[in-house]
Structure formats: structure tokens, C-alpha cells
Amino acid sequence: QCEEAAYEERQYPAGKWACVTKGEPLYEQSISLSFMKLMRYICKENSVGCYLGMTIPVLNEIHLTKEGTELEREVLTAYYIPGEFQQNPPAPMDPEIHITERAPLRVITRVFYGVTTEETILREIALFWELLGSTDAVLQETYIVAVYENPSIPQRRNEIWFIRRAE
Template sequence: MARITLEDLGGLGEEEDEEAAAAEEEGDEEGEGARAQLFAHWEAVASAHRVSLPRGERRAGAAEGAAGPSPASPPPAPCLADMAGPIAQMTRRGRLREPVPYAALARQDEGEEAAYEERQYPAGKWACVTKGEPMYEQSISMSFMKLMRYICKENSIGCYLGMTVPVLNEIHLTKEGTKLAHEVLTAFYLPAVFQQDPPIPTDPEIHITERAPLRVITRVFYGMTTEETILREISLFWELLGSTDTVLWETYIVATYENPSIPQRRNEIWFIRRVE
């Protein structure tokens, strides 16, 4: 499925969102049609991000056969029936997004805009999933689908938890520094109301983690987040900062804020300050 970020769900086309939300509540034939239209939209986004979204229930071995999945096949995803509820839920309620708290420490301007900004993020509880699919887009798609279901209902209180932004994707460079390692950690900051007592995920792959305070240097970029664009942005940021040993060189964070259907959506690359 699409590289569905927390933002992706909240930022679908306004008309599609409202129709699908009303459809779920009314439950009539027109509603079914509106839902089908919304899911078709998600399938199209998914396809663009190299992840398949089956429409029916997955049967063990049905897609793979005895020999397992083809190396060229997109990774299996939860079927459309499984994702219908979470998609409609976040569509209906995804307008309000709580920002992850931080303190701005310094800013370097470039004309009228910030070239980069240094921030301090406090310790806090995050819901995290780690995936190691062949492509970056696939890993974060699969992780967010899991987080989406946790946020919507698949948790110990059985309720919608609310959305926060940005969603963080922690990445690592290979030893050569020319590629991204397959393993990506995707993290969702728990809303303030749940920071002291986080609902327990029903999915064993989701872990609630107390992450330490984080000091980062951030730079905004726009457009799609693929391995190619991320590597380019890391290189450009290094050119801007110059030689320094105060930040990590092997680990970075990609922060996503907006719907992937927005061609020039906002993202940030974060360089992580070394702990002194």
C-alpha cells in the first residue's frame, strides 16, 4: 500500500474523504460506492509506492505458492477488507493533528527562508515498528499500515487514539555510505493524553518505546521520499553544514508531514547531534 504515512490518511482529497466518511455512517448503497472509490484511490497510491493491497482476505500460501513469493513481487500487505475500517476512521477524524513538542534552539536563514533549524525534542513514548523490505518505500508503507490499525482501534482500550505529526523514519547508511540499509524504524509519537499510560498494541510487532531526548538539525525539502531523493538531500545538507563531527554520519531521520498525493509535500531530513 502506498507509502501511507500518518499524514497520508489525514490528507486525502477533501471530497473523497467526506464522501467516504459519510458513507461509513450511512451504510447505504451509495455509501458502499463512495467507500469503493476511496479504496481505489488508496490502491493507486499504494501501487505508486511498490506495495500491493489485496482486495479480499489473504489465504496462507495463496499468493506465494509452495516456493514462496517471487523476488520481484511487492511485499504482501493487509487485505483491503482489513484496512477498510482504519482508512475510514482516520479519514473521518484525521483533520486534527497534534504536533510533536520541541524547542527551537537556533536557525540559519537562507534568504527569507530557514536553511536549517536546530531543535531539542524531549523524551517521550513512541509506537515503533521496524521493517526491512527491499525498498525504503515498502518498509515504511508496511510499518505505517500496522501503526494505522493500532491508532484506530487495535489497542488495549479499543479506541481511536488521535494523530500526531511528524511521523519519523529512522534510516541508516551502508558502510560505503552510498545506499540505505534495508532496515527502517518508523515511529509515531503518542498523543499527550496517552504519554503516561500508553494503550498496549495488539500487534506484537509494534513496540511502545521511551525514546531519549533528541537534539537534531533539520532541513525542509519537498516532494517524494525515495531512497534516491533521501540520499540526495543528505548530500546537499552535508554540503551546507560543512565538515563537522558533532552529528552522526551513519544514522538519519526522515520526518514526514503531508499526504503523498501532494506532489510537493513537505518533509524534513534530520541530522542527529552526538550525545556529549
């Protein structure tokens, strides 16, 4: 058995998320703009300061084009609302931020390190498919990039999530 597993399967409970969808020319632009909007929601929409607190990971839901060779422009960035605010999340002042109730989620996940660009994400998806082999158990057009550290950290920890189909 390897010291570190190549991938793992996880189950996440249903919950409320603050979400922003952006469709900039570059993936990095979309997540940067979305992340800044979510940080303002978390920290600055209240005179008390950072009242929600940061939860990790921050998720970026991506879709591949029909050819499977590029990312669609629209990226949904999601921040999990902390437990004490799940029942009654603060209403966002920014109309681009919406609160969404997400169903439970089963994923197969693999860690990777570094910056997340369209190129690195496409490479990680391809590597993960090689590792998993052919399977119909996961979606093949929707993926999630989970970010665990500040985007300015060059060798930050990320994960690529393959979403399990409902059984």
C-alpha cells in the same frame, strides 16, 4: 539574512513512541507497511474508532551502509504517542509494534518537498552535508526522515534530521 533559513536546530523532549521496524527490498515498501500498521494501532484496535489521534511528524529512522552510498534495508518508523496517553499507552495487539521510550533528541533539520525514495533521501543527505560542511557534531550513519503529510500527496513536506551527538 535569507527569507527562509536553510536549516534549523531543534530539541525534542523524551517521550513514548509506537514503533515498527521493517526491512523490505525498497525503502518505500518498508515505510508503507509500517505506516499501515501504525494507522491500525491508532485507529482500529479499539471499537471506539480513532482514539489516539494523529501526531506529526511520523519519523523514519534510517542508516547508511558502511560505504555511505545506500540505505540499510531496515527502517524504523515511529509515531509519537499523544500527551494524554504518554503515561499509559494502549498496548498494541500487533506483535510488530513496540512502545519505546526515547531520550531527548537534538537535531539539525532541513525541509524538502516531494516523495521520499531512497534516491531522494540520499540526495537530501548529500545536499545537507554540503550545506553544513565537515563536522563531528552530528551522527554520520543514522538519519531521520520526518514526514508531515499523507504519503499519497506528491509534493508533501518532509524534513531530513541530522542527529546531534550527546555533549
